Amino acid sequence: MSDPGIAAGAVFDQMAASYDRDFTGSLIGRAQRNAVWNVLLKTFRAKDNILELNCGTGEDAFFLASQGISVFACDASQQMIARAEQRLALTSPSTPVVFCHLPTERMGELSLSRRFDGVFSNFSGLNCIEDLNPVAATLAKLVKPGDRLLFCFSTRICLAEISYYLLRGQPTKAFRRCKGHTEAHLNGSALPIFYPTVRAIRRSFAPHFQLRSRMGVGVAIPPSYLEPWANRHPQIFRALCRLEDVLAHLPLFRTTGDHILLCLERVDA
Numbered sequence: 001m002s003d004p005g006i007a008a009g010a011v012f013d014q015m016a017a018s019y020d021r022d023f024t025g026s027l028i029g030r031a032q033r034n035a036v037w038n039v040l041l042k043t044f045r046a047k048d049n050i051l052e053l054n055c056g057t058g059e060d061a062f063f064l065a066s067q068g069i070s071v072f073a074c075d076a077s078q079q080m081i082a083r084a085e086q087r088l089a090l091t092s093p094s095t096p097v098v099f100c101h102l103p104t105e106r107m108g109e110l111s112l113s114r115r116f117d118g119v120f121s122n123f124s125g126l127n128c129i130e131d132l133n134p135v136a137a138t139l140a141k142l143v144k145p146g147d148r149l150l151f152c153f154s155t156r157i158c159l160a161e162i163s164y165y166l167l168r169g170q171p172t173k174a175f176r177r178c179k180g181h182t183e184a185h186l187n188g189s190a191l192p193i194f195y196p197t198v199r200a201i202r203r204s205f206a207p208h209f210q211l212r213s214r215m216g217v218g219v220a221i222p223p224s225y226l227e228p229w230a231n232r233h234p235q236i237f238r239a240l241c242r243l244e245d246v247l248a249h250l251p252l253f254r255t256t257g258d259h260i261l262l263c264l265e266r267v268d269a
């Protein structure tokens, strides 16, 4: 399969049925998502029309819709989109969400008469894309100066992951993100994942977009593969969630958690 977006979609197809159980509904998934939702509410407002990239099963699209925000939500995985559409069919017909099976690399196929008030991507869908420059150039045509992009990437250095795997005597896994790319193996299929630094992301999005803010997500809250631990230690987990509110904004900590949430603004280039 030569188209990387289509290939990534096919790999995620295999995860679609269990994604909400394994991540969306997990303690860690919910805690990390709540942190993103707090920023979403400050970034977009009712009546905005938002483009969501790599929307998965639509959890964030339905949240935005509940706030009166319209969402055009895309994903490369047909199965993820099918799950999202099943859920949409159960909601009120006026829910302002449209789901579309479209890889991010092909956003240029959206009609240019279509304009959005902002773009959102949650939980690492953009880490599946090797070259973000064409994505930035396309998005620059879909939003206007002053509009914002809110992107949640997996970080290159995750201190919790490094410590966890080093303690287990697995140095290769501990440092798997640090070289900037790796291959995830899901049900026998290989998926290339990229870990751009904040500086590289800024460079890819310039000159059309400027970085306005950054916040860590999953700084004190651990990565999702520690869900069994979080379930066994609910009190410690709750304390980590409170600590997250502080650490997520501190320089150094905010770039070394599981994810980083970047807000970029469209500027006149």
Ligand SMILES: C[S@@+](CC[C@H](N)C(=O)[O-])C[C@H]1O[C@@H](n2cnc3c(N)ncnc32)[C@H](O)[C@@H]1O
Residues within 6 Å of the ligand: 004, 005, 006, 008, 009, 012, 013, 024, 053, 054, 055, 056, 057, 059, 060, 074, 075, 076, 077, 080, 102, 103, 104, 105, 121, 122, 123, 124, 125, 126, 128, 129
């Ligand atoms: C970890 S999931 C996150 C899903 C959702 N944003 C969420 O917050 O639950 C990553 C998503 O990115 C999608 N994805 C991966 N590569 C993509 C691409 N090139 N274009 C569009 N979607 C892609 C996958 O199909 C998957 O649904």
